[in-house]
Amino acid sequence: MTRRKSRPPHTLTLTALVDPRLEGARCAGKAPLFDDELPGETTEARSERLAYAANICRGCPVRTACYAASLEHDAAGLWAGRIRSIDHATRKKVPA
DSSP states (O other): OOOOOOOOHHHHHHHHHHOGGGTTOTTTTOGGGGOSOOTTOOHHHHHHHHHHHHHHHTTOTTHHHHHHHHHHHTOOEEETTEEEOTTSTTOEEOOO
16 A cells, blocks of 8 residues: 655644645745745855745745735745845845
């Protein structure tokens, strides 16, 4: 008997906790990649990490819902391929 691989149960739960519209997001289970800043991270490392994360966003089936959720939840980090800061003054797209 073979078993089907399934998504870890915590991934679905965390996505549903943030916003149920985000189920099926390509970023599920990869949260640290999308954080605004990581402790001790250089500017160059942050730029590379966020560019990699933005690439994951491309073609995501819930990208539009993700952008709406980011506005509603007032969240910082990379959402729907865009960097959102706490003050939202530096909101911008990550270059490809």
